[in-house]
Amino acid sequence: MSNAIELQHIRKYFASSQVLACDDVSLSVESGEVHAIVGENGAGKTTLMSILYGLLTPDEGQILIKDSPVRITHPNDAIRNGIGMVHQHFKLVPSFTIAQNIMLGIEPNRAGFINVNSEAEQVRNLAESFGLPVNPDLPVREISVGMQQRVEILKILQRNAQILILDEPTAVLTPQEVREFLTVVRRLAGTGRTILFITHKLAEVKAIADRVTTMRRGRNVGTHFAKDQTIRDMANLMVGRVVTLTVEKGPAHPGETVLQAENLLVAGADGIPAVFGASLDVRAGEILGVAGVSGNGQTELVEAIVGMRPVDGGTIRYLGQNITHALVRERREAGLAHIPEDRLTTGLNLTTNLDENVVVTSYQHKPYSQQGIFSFAPIRALAQEIIDKFAIKSARVGEPIKTLSGGNLQKIVLGRELKGDPKLIIANQPTRGLDVGSIEFVHKTLIEARDKGAAVLLVSVELDEILALSDRIAVMFAGKVLAVLDAKEATEEKLGLLMAGSLELHEANAERAHV
Amino acid sequence: MKALRQTLDSISIPIIAILLGLAASSIFVALANVSPIETYQKLFCEGFGPRGCQNFGDLLFFQVSNGDGGTSTVFSPLYGEGGSRIALLLEQATPLILTALSAAVAFQAGMFSIGMDGQFVMGAITAAFLGYWVPDQIYLLVGVTDPEAAPIILKTIMHGVVPLICLGAAMLVGAIYSWIPGYIKVKLNVNELISTIIFNAIAVQLITYLVNFPMRADFNNIARTRRIDDTAWLIPFNRGIFQDVEWFSGARVGVGLIIALIAAGLVWFYLRRTTAGYEQRMTRGTSLFARFGGIPTGRAVLRAMLISGALSGLAGAIAILGVERRVVDGFATGGTGFDGVLVAILAKESIVGILLVAPFFAGLNLGATNLQFGDLPRQLGGIIISFIILFNAMEDFIRQRLRALLRGRYWTRKSSATSGESTAV
Ligand SMILES: Nc1ncnc2c1ncn2[C@@H]1O[C@H](COP(=O)(O)OP(=O)(O)OP(=O)(O)O)[C@@H](O)[C@H]1O
Ligand SMILES: [Mg+2]
Numbered sequence: 008m009s010n011a012i013e014l015q016h017i018r019k020y021f022a023s024s025q026v027l028a029c030d031d032v033s034l035s036v037e038s039g040e041v042h043a044i045v046g047e048n049g050a051g052k053t054t055l056m057s058i059l060y061g062l063l064t065p066d067e068g069q070i071l072i073k074d075s076p077v078r079i080t081h082p083n084d085a086i087r088n089g090i091g092m093v094h095q096h097f098k099l100v101p102s103f104t105i106a107q108n109i110m111l112g113i114e115p116n117r118a119g120f121i122n123v124n125s126e127a128e129q130v131r132n133l134a135e136s137f138g139l140p141v142n143p144d145l146p147v148r149e150i151s152v153g154m155q156q157r158v159e160i161l162k163i164l165q166r167n168a169q170i171l172i173l174d175e176p177t178a179v180l181t182p183q184e185v186r187e188f189l190t191v192v193r194r195l196a197g198t199g200r201t202i203l204f205i206t207h208k209l210a211e212v213k214a215i216a217d218r219v220t221t222m223r224r225g226r227n228v229g230t231h232f233a234k235d236q237t238i239r240d241m242a243n244l245m246v247g248r249v250v251t252l253t254v255e256k257g258p259a260h261p262g263e264t265v266l267q268a269e270n271l272l273v274a275g276a277d278g279i280p281a282v283f284g285a286s287l288d289v290r291a292g293e294i295l296g297v298a299g300v301s302g303n304g305q306t307e308l309v310e311a312i313v314g315m316r317p318v319d320g321g322t323i324r325y326l327g328q329n330i331t332h333a334l335v336r337e338r339r340e341a342g343l344a345h346i347p348e349d350r351l352t353t354g355l356n357l358t359t360n361l362d363e364n365v366v367v368t369s370y371q372h373k374p375y376s377q378q379g380i381f382s383f384a385p386i387r388a389l390a391q392e393i394i395d396k397f398a399i400k401s402a403r404v405g406e407p408i409k410t411l412s413g414g415n416l417q418k419i420v421l422g423r424e425l426k427g428d429p430k431l432i433i434a435n436q437p438t439r440g441l442d443v444g445s446i447e448f449v450h451k452t453l454i455e456a457r458d459k460g461a462a463v464l465l466v467s468v469e470l471d472e473i474l475a476l477s478d479r480i481a482v483m484f485a486g487k488v489l490a491v492l493d494a495k496e497a498t499e500e501k502l503g504l505l506m507a508g509s510l511e512l513h514e515a516n517a518e519r520a521h522v
Numbered sequence: 523m524k525a526l527r528q529t530l531d532s533i534s535i536p537i538i539a540i541l542l543g544l545a546a547s548s549i550f551v552a553l554a555n556v557s558p559i560e561t562y563q564k565l566f567c568e569g570f571g572p573r574g575c576q577n578f579g580d581l582l583f584f585q586v587s588n589g590d591g592g593t594s595t596v597f598s599p600l601y602g603e604g605g606s607r608i609a610l611l612l613e614q615a616t617p618l619i620l621t622a623l624s625a626a627v628a629f630q631a632g633m634f635s636i637g638m639d640g641q642f643v644m645g646a647i648t649a650a651f652l653g654y655w656v657p658d659q660i661y662l663l664v665g666v667t668d669p670e671a672a673p674i675i676l677k678t679i680m681h682g683v684v685p686l687i688c689l690g691a692a693m694l695v696g697a698i699y700s701w702i703p704g705y706i707k708v709k710l711n712v713n714e715l716i717s718t719i720i721f722n723a724i725a726v727q728l729i730t731y732l733v734n735f736p737m738r739a740d741f742n743n744i745a746r747t748r749r750i751d752d753t754a755w756l757i758p759f760n761r762g763i764f765q766d767v768e769w770f771s772g773a774r775v776g777v778g779l780i781i782a783l784i785a786a787g788l789v790w791f792y793l794r795r796t797t798a799g800y801e802q803r804m805t806r807g808t809s810l811f812a813r814f815g816g817i818p819t820g821r822a823v824l825r826a827m828l829i830s831g832a833l834s835g836l837a838g839a840i841a842i843l844g845v846e847r848r849v850v851d852g853f854a855t856g857g858t859g860f861d862g863v864l865v866a867i868l869a870k871e872s873i874v875g876i877l878l879v880a881p882f883f884a885g886l887n888l889g890a891t892n893l894q895f896g897d898l899p900r901q902l903g904g905i906i907i908s909f910i911i912l913f914n915a916m917e918d919f920i921r922q923r924l925r926a927l928l929r930g931r932y933w934t935r936k937s938s939a940t941s942g943e944s945t946a947v
Binding site for chain 2: 345
């Protein structure tokens, strides 16, 4: 087989952050191959792919396509060479329809007037020919994340991409969507297309990749056949040391009830109730996992508990006190910490620097400010402390955080939230987009916090994570907590059934029988 | 080294934008059938140069004839024979600095408020009214019938107090006039851009009415209010401390400029050094982040609107107390407030930027107003400024082009090197 792409001795140094993101990286990908790229957060995976796609220019090195050197200095060059990229963060226009998004910039037109019907028609044909059905007329803001990704893929297929670069395509998908996505990838490879995809989920690599390249600190530390490597091999190669993939934790010693939510009624963004009648409680020194297919009210539940979303009915108690309508600040001052689902717009302010991000929950207190005026030395010390404690590579005091990799950003959030030993930690998808080493670290940190007596509410769509960390497990379905199980009796099958709402069905049937 | 690169980087785009703006505007100059070069020469001379300035060179060094027939070369900005133009430009930049600060504070809370015009004229009319009313009341109180004959000591005390009362009241009125759009934004989510435009229109109508009817002072052709009392006057430098300095002689620049500079320092301190400023900046970044951190976002926005309004009100008061001394019909449509918005945008809301851009802006306006050249209308200044803002807003585009240009060079050099190699082989 011939090489679809060959990268030779790519080097990229970012002067602004003084990071050598790619250090003499060479890589060849055969056509028709599914090639996975794995590596720690900040290893330079996205940078390498951005170079291939023309978003960045390398300092040194060259790119060969079908064995002849090409010059790619702009995404247009890449597209002309049959390369398409789906970014880590989708770049769709929410108010446009699926068809408009896919055809953006290449609209079929006559004398400048867009032919809307043929636009939708073309998209429908395209979608069918690849077995990726979509409804072209739906606005993107109304479709699920999995569907958005499908739109992104169709968008590059419409531009005749033969080489598809997918940057962490599965990070935001539900397990169900992931399975669908993997079959799509296989099918595309079957049509002779070459697929380069970045992931942190090593099981996916085993499942679909032909070969896997591991990057560490900007270097390619090895390309192997996926079938020859175990997940453990890959993890160790990535991190450069032996990683414990299983979580070690002792038995919980639950104390008093810290959080008690009763019969909560919470409206979603569209005003329709997303949580109705959910109840749960979390005790000090335990981790309560909340499992569920995403979109069953978990996000709204979390936002209600932390005070970012109004509660329409029911009560929330914190250490016996009613905080149902308390302000975010009041809850935080009382010892609540929140690791939000969306770190890019909720957990962090990417337009400003590290210092102003780490101080957002404590700036009004001494020593960070006095009489409303900042004292910068303690703030810088706080930022440095978080960098050191959480080993946040390439983050520096007083510098912008915009260019940090996803894992490092999450560590900043963790460092800020876990500072000062909170009594209640609400963690929503805390390991999304993190590498195995960082996941290990987050898990350890959460368990440590638990052992120090914090109550932890962990929401995750990853069943493995729920099973590994939780002492008790609550399953959410359609806005309700269907059941709370002891972690010891929970199995993947049992949870799976509950997550699909089987209990609900059961009850409904019983009711019907009753009538 | 890094700091140098950063400053170079941040000023290169405005400078390119200015050059491109001038180039683009020259199309309109050429349409009027005059030479752009000569026009610009004249424009800059009239705006920034010493009296008698003829060409670009004169902007820096200027030949003057001294009494005995010989000539000597002087450094133009310091040359003040007949009053320096720079002083005039500073006079006009003073209110601009304040309204630009006002816009910057609102913008940095995520509020696209353009209500500076309304707040400016509301502040102005307040100062104009109190500027004669308060002294009247004081004279009445102490029983002075002829202000001219009032005891010096009384006048001195009044001179210390009355301007402060006028400035303070104007700030208060401006602040309230800005707070209302803020409040209906926070509580009812009414778009601030629309509400401030409406508030500007209301203010203009109100002032026109006041000047033409209740506050009209005399039967002058153009309606005007009474002149403020001398004790309310913010005395310009040329009547006060710098009476003998010729440089200041032609301009009414004065204490107002010092107030504006102090205000700039305070605004910088507020935005960068206080928790209140931090709260409003974070609210702008992403309000989700601010709410997540527990920042009281509504309060931060309202505080920003109050400060913004107070600054515009202060600008209006200074324009009256320091320069105009009365409100004349038509004053309300002068547009100083909106010019402030443009200055803030051009300066990218940076305080230092505002202090640099406001005089430049004032100079261009001054030059265009004084320009008597061919059939060119004074609106030329506006055209140039609009183009500069347009090109400045195209920063990303310009950056990309620049980079592509540089990269093009890099690649050709590289490829020629490799082709050289291959021939050698
Ligand atoms: N535009 C930029 N300017 C400065 N530094 C950058 C820039 N982009 C990336 N970096 C730095 O380069 C390094 C590699 O970043 P990159 O985004 O390629 O990592 P990654 O392997 O994709 O990580 P993740 O798995 O977290 O997405 C990081 O340390 C990052 O901070
Ligand atoms: Mg990445």
